Structures are given as structure tokens and as C-alpha cells.
Amino acid sequence: MDTRELLKKVSEGTMSVEQAEAELKDLPYKDLGYAKLDFHRKLRSGFPETVFCQGKPDAYLIQIFQTLYERNGEVLGTRASAEQYELVKTVLPETVYDPISRIIKIEKENKAKEGCIVICTGGTADIPVAEEAAQTAEFFGSSVDRVYDVGVAGLHRLLSQRERIQKANCVVAVAGMEGALGTVVAGLVENPVIAVPTSVGYGANFNGLSALLTMINSCANGISVVNIDNGYGAGYLSTQINRLAVHK
Template identity: 70%
Template sequence: METHEILEKVKNGQISVEEAEGYFKRQPFEELEYAKLDMHRKIRSGFAEVIFCSGKADEHLLNIFGRLYERDGEVFGTRATKEQYEMIKEHFPQTQYDPISRIVKIEKEKESKIGCIAVCTAGTADIPVAEEAAQTAEYFGSHVERIYDVGVAGIHRLLAKVEQIQKANCVVAVAGMEGALASVIGGLVDKPVIAVPTSVGYGANMNGLSALLTMINSCSNGIAVVNIDNGYGAGYIATQINRMGVKNNG
């Protein structure tokens, strides 16, 4: 249960003060020897712990997934393989998997999603990273507008969507190759732009390094850059900005 939910139940007489006190006295992390699950992260930061699935042993991943689900009633994992998903699904049949973003999750139904984040890609090949960003933001309660394949090779495609992009509280610009999309969008909006370089491109792209350097050296203002292919990081930061935008507009 979340802190607010605990306090509401005390207020309504559904649980005793002693029961609530016992909840808050619990260790802020759960020791699993191979992992220390940060059970109080949502209380501190507003975001529950997320699992980076890549490289984890099956037993470790399954136990971590189960413990976080048991705690919050939902759980979110990034960079999961199809094999990892199938292994988890055997124990938790309600588990969902998206092979494009490689996100594995069990998600509570959310009545509504707040604000607006625009997630844009330069090309179709950038969509896996963009979907990681978009689905992360949606999981954490943000409304997301997807605007894909609007790279600078056909600038008219982007200009046709400018009005929609300008309405967002935050823009995520995902691009490989030379990574120019973020700079162009940065010159068109008055909101923060989170640039995400991808490893999409030919040899001199150097697995995303060329896009990363372009974005870091952008002459447009208001651009922040995350690591290569880090859609999750972009979606997380975008959600923080979106929450602030909703709060300030409210």
C-alpha cells in the first residue's frame, strides 16, 4: 500500500494506528542477498523501483519481479527478452510484454493520465527506444502523444505536427544518424526537450556516438541529453517535468 492509502485507511478506521505504525517501521529496503529492493523509493521520489532485466539470472529476476509486484500490485521491467517474459508469465499469467520496447510489466488500471508529453522520432528505426520512453511515461501516469518518423530529411513532416508538439509540457526527441531532430524541435517549442541519441545508423554513427555529440553540442536552448538508447531515462525525466507542468497549471 502507498503512504496516502495507509493514512486514508487509518482515518476511515479500516486499520489501526498500530498497524499503520508497523508498516512505516518496516526496513526501507528488502534484503534478498543478491539484491536490495528499495521499497521506500516511491515515498521519497514518487516513482517505484523499476527492474533492468538484461543480464539478470532467471531466479533473481523472477524473485525481484514477484516481490515488487507483491508490494505495489504492479511492476515494470525494461530490456527484457522474450524468454524472460515467458518465464515470468508462467508464474504471473497477467504479465504483459511488448517485443518492440522490450518492456515487461503488470500494470494497475489508471483512471486517467495527466498532462501531455510528446515523444517524437526521426525515423521508424528509432521507435523501439521511443516506445521505451513513451511506455515508461504512461506507466508513471503521463498522457503521451506519439509523433513518429518526422526526421529532418523531410522537414515538412515535422512542421505539419508543430502545433501538436507545442502543446506538450515536455518533448522527447529520439534520433539516430546525425541526431539533428532535437536541435530543430528545440528551436520550435518553449518547453524542455529531452534528446535521446540512438545507435541507429551506418559505420560513422559509431553506435550512436555521432548523434550523442550532435545533441550535446546543439545550439538550440532548452535541450537536455540522456545516454544512447536510454528511452527509460527520458521517459522518467519527462514524467517529472510533466508533473510539474500539471501542478503549475493547476
């Protein structure tokens, strides 16, 4: 329950002042000892805290998911393994898992999606990172249009999708190898472009460093760059941009 919902219950008389006071004690954050869960994240930034699952001990992960779900009614986790999903599902049966993006989530039903974010990939191998971005954006309330496998090796594929790309409030360009897709897309549209370098490629790709440097050094305007394979960061930022465009 967030602050607005709590205050509404008090004003409607469905919650006593004493109950509200008890709830408010935990509102800023919940200290689990090994984790301090930020209950005010949505109040400050518009979106609830996300769980980075990779590396977390099983018992910690379960309690973190349970606590956030009880508080927010939904929870998003990134970089989750299939084993972690099965573990969380034993205590939260509503949990769903996408093995491609490695997203684990419990989402509120009938959540409205607004605006438009287009997510492009250079190749099929970039889709896991792109899906992390797409599912993050959708979880946070954005409508996403996927335009996959439109890399610069066959530029006609990208140009044939130009109309779809230009309608977006924000475009996410996901690419490995030399990472040229972000620059090309930014040269075609007037709206912001978020470039995501991936670790896809051969030796001199240096696990995404080559694509990262290409994107950072782009001569195209209106392009920003997130870290290598950081689909979550791109999905989050694109949703912020999309939300501003929708509500301007």
C-alpha cells in the same frame, strides 16, 4: 502498500497498530540478499522502483517482480527478453509484454493519464527506443502523443506536425544517424526538449556516439540529453517535467 495507504488503514480502523508496525519494518527497503528493493522510492521521488531486467538471473527476476508487485500493486521492467516475460508470466499472469520496447509490466487498471508529452523520432528504426520512453511515461501517469518518422531528411514532415508538438509540456526527440532532430525541435518550441541519441546508423555513427555529440553540442536552447538508447531515462524525466507543468 505505500505509507499513505497504510496510515489511512490505521486511521480507519481496518488495520491494527501491530499489523502496521510489521509492515513498517519493511517499508524503507526489502533485503533479498542479492537485491535491496527500495520501497520508499515512490515516497521520495514520486515513482516506484523500476526493474532493469537485462542480465538478471531467472530466479532473481521472478522474486524481484513478485516482491515489488505485492508491495506496490504494479511493476515496470525494462530491457526484458521474451523469455523473461514468459518466465514472469508463469507466476504473475497479469504481466504484459511489448516486444518492440522490451517493456514488461503489470499496471493498475484505469490509471489516469495527465498532461501531454510528445515523442518524436527521426526514423522508423528509432521507434524501439521511443516506445521505451513512451511506455515509461504512460506507466508513470502521463498522456503521450507519438509523432514518428519526422526526421530532418524530410523537414516538411516535422513542420506539418508543428501544432501537435507545440502543445506538449515536454518534447522527447529520438534520433540516430547525425542526431539533428533534437536541435531542430528545440528551435520550434518553447517547452523543454529531451534529446535521445540512438545507435541507429552506419559506421561513423559509432553506435550512437555521433548523435550523442551532436545533441550535446546543440546551439538550440532548452535542450537536455540522455544516454544513447536510454528511452527509459527520457520517459522518466519527461514525466517529471509534465507533472510539474500540470500541477503548477
